[in-house]
Structure formats: structure tokens, C-alpha cells
Amino acid sequence: MNPLSIVWEKTRVNMEDYDYLFKIVLIGNAGVGKTCLVRRFTQGLFPPGQGATIGVDFMIKTVEIKGEKVKLQIWDTAGQERFRSITQSYYRSANALILTYDITCEDSFRCLPEWLREIEQYANTTVVTVLVGNKIDLAEKREVLRQRAEEFAESQSMLYLETSAKESDNVEKLFLDLACKLIREAKQNTLDNNDTANAMPGEGKAISYLSCCSTN
Numbered sequence: 418m419n420p421l422s423i424v425w426e427k428t429r430v431n432m433e434d435y436d437y438l439f440k441i442v443l444i445g446n447a448g449v450g451k452t453c454l455v456r457r458f459t460q461g462l463f464p465p466g467q468g469a470t471i472g473v474d475f476m477i478k479t480v481e482i483k484g485e486k487v488k489l490q491i492w493d494t495a496g497q498e499r500f501r502s503i504t505q506s507y508y509r510s511a512n513a514l515i516l517t518y519d520i521t522c523e524d525s526f527r528c529l530p531e532w533l534r535e536i537e538q539y540a541n542t543t544v545v546t547v548l549v550g551n552k553i554d555l556a557e558k559r560e561v562l563r564q565r566a567e568e569f570a571e572s573q574s575m576l577y578l579e580t581s582a583k584e585s586d587n588v589e590k591l592f593l594d595l596a597c598k599l600i601r602e603a604k605q606n607t608l609d610n611n612d613t614a615n616a617m618p619g620e621g622k623a624i625s626y627l628s629c630c631s632t633n
């Protein structure tokens with residue numbers, strides 16, 4: 418077979434590999450559990466002695482929702498201040514941001530307005546943002562009341578969820594609910610743009626969503 422046709426075949430297969438492609442970026446203070454959330458969701462494990470992320474890490478997971486294949490590109494950013502200029506460059510093309518804090522660490526909650534300023538400055542205005550309070554397995558050490566976090570999230574038009582990467586509480590729900598919301602918005606957007614006739618499987622829907630989705 419001509420090598421060119423092999424390349425074309427592969428491209429064609431890849432294009433049909435999924436119905437939607439979404440980019441999700443996790444942000445938040447160092448040590449709140451971003452990497453553990455990603456690894457719990459993508460690999461089903463809680464890594465022992467997880468070290469700090471250097472720069473940005475990347476994982477992919479494809480899930481099936483109501484018969485449609487959804488490819489999630491998940492970007493795990495370093496929370497440390499010194500990596501901020503690198504991580505900011507990943508906001509722009511994100512379809513969704515998971516802003517994470519640690520329910521046992523008041524400081525990580527108090528920094529949220531600073532993170533929101535970053536989002537406002539660097540992310541697309543249409544990005545979907547979810548606030549996540551992680552480490553709920555450490556209930557006895559809780560420093561941030563759920564109601565306070567819920568009210569804060571509502572005031573900022575963010576979705577809110579509490580998770581435990583360690584115990585696997587709400588981790589699947591976090592990513593799957595987010596994927597469902599992104600699909601809904603992509604479909605709405607496709608309808609609004611009336612461009613379904615030209616959409617290629619695994620290609621057109623994501624592209625039209627990426628370019629002009631509406632959120633929250």
C-alpha cells in the first residue's frame with residue numbers, strides 16, 4: 418500500500434475515534450490534590466507519596482456518555498507560584514477549568530479570588546469552571562464549611578463539588594458531569610450555528626464548540 422494512503426487511513430480512523438474532544442485544565446494551590454484527582458480518574462489509583470507537579474502534566478481518557486465517545490484531554494498544572502507563567506498559557510484553549518482547593522486548608526480557599534483573577538485574565542470568557550473542595554475523607558480536619566464554599570461558588574457562577582481523590586468520592590462524577598455539561602453546550606452551540614450538515618464525525622462538533630461555546 419502507498420505510504421500516503423496509510424497516513425490517510427490512520428488520520429481517518431483517528432478522526433472517527435471520538436465524537437467530542439474537550440480540554441480540561443486543573444488549577445489551584447500546590448498540594449490541594451490536583452494530580453491525585455487526575456490519577457484517580459484516569460488510572461483508578463491514589464498514588465502514594467505523590468510529588469509536586471513540575472510545570473504541566475497531561476493525560477487522556479475517553480469515556481462513553483449516552484453512546485457517544487468523549488475524549489477528555491486533562492491538563493494538570495503545578496500549583497507552585499514559580500510555574501505560574503507556564504501554566505497560564507494553558508488556560509486559553511481550555512473548555513473547562515477545575516479550580517481546586519483543599520477543604521482542610523483555609524489558605525487554599527482564601528487564594529480562590531486570586532485564581533479567579535487569573536481565569537478572568539487568561540481563560541476564554543466561555544470557559545466552564547467547576548470549584549472543587551478536595552480531601553473530604555479528612556472530615557475531622559475540615560477548615561472550610563461546605564455551605565461557605567457553595568455560596569462562594571454560586572456568587573461566581575461556578576458549579577461546586579466536594580471530592581476525595583483518596584477514597585474516590587465524587588471523582589468520576591466530577592469529570593462525567595463536566596463532560597455532560599460540555600456536550601450539552603456543544604450541542605446547543607451546534608444547533609445555534611446550524612452547521613450540523615457539514616460536521617465530520619469526531620471533528621466538526623468539537624471544533625464548533627471550541628470556537629464559540631456558551632457557558633454557565
Ligand SMILES: Nc1nc2c(ncn2[C@@H]2O[C@H](COP(=O)(O)OP(=O)(O)OP(=O)(O)O)[C@@H](O)[C@H]2O)c(=O)[nH]1
Nearest residue numbers: 447448449450451452453469470496552581582583
Ligand atoms: N487525605 C487525602 N490526601 C490527599 C487527597 N488528594 C491528595 N492528597 C494528598 O495531598 C498531597 C498533594 O497531592 P497532589 O495531588 O500532589 O497535589 P497537587 O495539587 O497536584 O500539588 P502540586 O502538583 O504541587 O500543584 C499528597 O500528599 C496527596 O497524597 C485526598 O483526597 N485525601
